[in-house]
Amino acid sequence: MANPKRKQSKSRSRKRRSHDALEVPQFYLDKDTGEPMQPHRIDPKTGMYKGRKILDVEEEI
Numbered sequence: 001m002a003n004p005k006r007k008q009s010k011s012r013s014r015k016r017r018s019h020d021a022l023e024v025p026q027f028y029l030d031k032d033t034g035e036p037m038q039p040h041r042i043d044p045k046t047g048m049y050k051g052r053k054i055l056d057v058e059e060e061i
Contacts (some may be wrong), residue, residue, distance in 0.1 A: 027036040030043070037043065047055035 026039060028039055029035070030037050033045075042049045042054050045057065047053055047057040
């Protein structure tokens with residue numbers, strides 16, 4: 001198995017690890033309800049996506 005000839009520098013390691021940071025999830029405000037929602041997801045309360053009915057949602061009693 002290959003072994004490194006030199007120690008990897010701190011800056012090189014940190015450059016590689018810069019992509020490991022957590023990202024904040026993106027949200028938008030729904031036009032009808034005004035609630036924050038994630039883009040490209042079906043609304044679990046109404047079952048709508050892009051103005052079309054995708055799921056039949058039962059109402060809670």
